[in-house]
Amino acid sequence: xxxxSCYAAASGIKRGxxxxxxxxxxxxxxxxxxxxxxxxxPQKAGLKRCGKSCRLRWRNxxxxxxxxxxxxxxxxxTIIQLHALLGNRWSAIAAHLPRxxxxxxxxxxNTHLKKRLAKIGFDPVTHKPKAAILGSAxxxxxxxxxxxxxxxxxxxxLQAEARFVKESKLRMLESAPAPSLSDEHHQFAPPxxxxxxxILRASAWExxxxxxxxxxxxxxxxxxxxxxxxxxxxxxxxxDHGINMNAQDYGSNFEAPxxxxxxxxxxxxxxxxxMSSVATGSMNINELFGEYCGDECSELLPALHHDTGxxxxxxxxxxxxxx
DNA sequence: AAGTGCGGCAACCGCAAAAGG
DNA sequence: ACCTTTTGCGGTTGCCGCACT
Numbered sequence: 071x072x073x074x075s076c077y078a079a080a081s082g083i084k085r086g087x088x089x090x091x092x093x094x095x096x097x098x099x100x101x102x103x104x105x106x107x108x109x110x111x112p113q114k115a116g117l118k119r120c121g122k123s124c125r126l127r128w129r130n131x132x133x134x135x136x137x138x139x140x141x142x143x144x145x146x147x148t149i150i151q152l153h154a155l156l157g158n159r160w161s162a163i164a165a166h167l168p169r170x171x172x173x174x175x176x177x178x179x180n181t182h183l184k185k186r187l188a189k190i191g192f193d194p195v196t197h198k199p200k201a202a203i204l205g206s207a208x209x210x211x212x213x214x215x216x217x218x219x220x221x222x223x224x225x226x227x228l229q230a231e232a233r234f235v236k237e238s239k240l241r242m243l244e245s246a247p248a249p250s251l252s253d254e255h256h257q258f259a260p261p262x263x264x265x266x267x268x269i270l271r272a273s274a275w276e277x278x279x280x281x282x283x284x285x286x287x288x289x290x291x292x293x294x295x296x297x298x299x300x301x302x303x304x305x306x307x308x309x310d311h312g313i314n315m316n317a318q319d320y321g322s323n324f325e326a327p328x329x330x331x332x333x334x335x336x337x338x339x340x341x342x343x344x345m346s347s348v349a350t351g352s353m354n355i356n357e358l359f360g361e362y363c364g365d366e367c368s369e370l371l372p373a374l375h376h377d378t379g380x381x382x383x384x385x386x387x388x389x390x391x392x393x
Numbered sequence: 394a395a396g397t398g399c400g401g402c403a404a405c406c407g408c409a410a411a412a413g414g
Numbered sequence: 415a416c417c418t419t420t421t422g423c424g425g426t427t428g429c430c431g432c433a434c435t
Contacts, residue, residue, distance in 0.1 A: 085404080085405075086403095086404075086429085087430095088403085088404085107419095107420075108420075109419080121420090122421090125422095126403090126404065126405080127403090129422095130404085159423090160424065161422075161423060161424085172423075173404090173424095177401070177402055178401095178402095181400065182401090
């Protein structure tokens with residue numbers, strides 16, 4: 071027996087474009103009762119649609135917190151840069167564009183931005199100049215390596231943010247009383263923006279490092295002397311590339327790092343010499359932390375991972391490969 | 394004016410993960 | 415632990431309107 075689909079030509083199930091009347095029914099029902107189970111919604115709302123179709127219509131079109139219309143230059147930049155970092159993870163990209171839906175972002179990418187990138191000579195998949203892909207000597211592999219490096223950090227950061235938002239929502243639901251009309255305003259409200267993640271992360275790093283810094287750091291730095299003198303100047307924080315990390319997104323007390331030095335400082339990397347050893351390949355990321363933290367580092371990292379919910383693993387591996 | 398091609402976008406499809414029993 | 419249902423996501427399709435011939 072074939073797999074059933076809610077869109078299959080089942081009796082009486084309508085498909086195709088939504089009429090204003092259907093929109094009105096769906097909107098009225100959700101405003102009054104919330105969506106509840108999408109499966110049972112169409113019948114209750116008097117719609118001859120499947121629940122999946124209703125959900126999609128609500129999510130992509132009827133929700134009051136949706137912004138429609140032209141994308142701003144800033145939104146263009148954000149999409150392009152996040153796509154370079156995340157690939158086709160439209161929901162993650164849309165999460166950084168307030169009031170935009172993943173479907174809208176996806177469509178906009180496919181119909182506008184992809185072509186625009188191609189037109190100016192960039193591969194829309196890799197975001198590298200086509201010349202570089204073809205092995206041209208003009209492309210500096212080190213620069214791309216650094217970009218990838220940045221991408222790994224940002225990717226890990228976004229994972230953590232997504233987790234944070236999810237957990238925050240769960241906490242909200244747990245603490246909320248039984249569903250009522252007023253709860254629907256939560257559904258209408260813009261997605262919760264992580265306000266303290268970077269602070270959590272920064273403090274976690276600071277804690278981790280400060281625990282061991284006093285005993286290990288001076289020795290580490292002594293050992294590092296003379297090992298590599300390449301500047302870390304081309305290790306830019308994503309902000310320097312225009313990533314959408316406005317300070318207000320992280321709460322009024324948080325100032326997003328605006329330079330390599332600030333980022334390094336936030337993460338406990340306030341010694342360019344140490345980082346340049348990583349950059350030159352004379353030390354891998356685990357060795358770096360070994361030097362910083364001593365043997366207890368290997369125990370602290372999983373604990374830190376657990377406490378912050380931060381997925382270091384993938385970024386870690388990739389960072390090592392890149393360096 | 395009619396035909397054709399193309400771009401934009403809403404909607405559909407199918408899979409995977411999460412949630413619930 | 416397993417199965418079923420629900421939800422979320424990304425890729426794809428097809429309709430509609432506009433521009434061009």
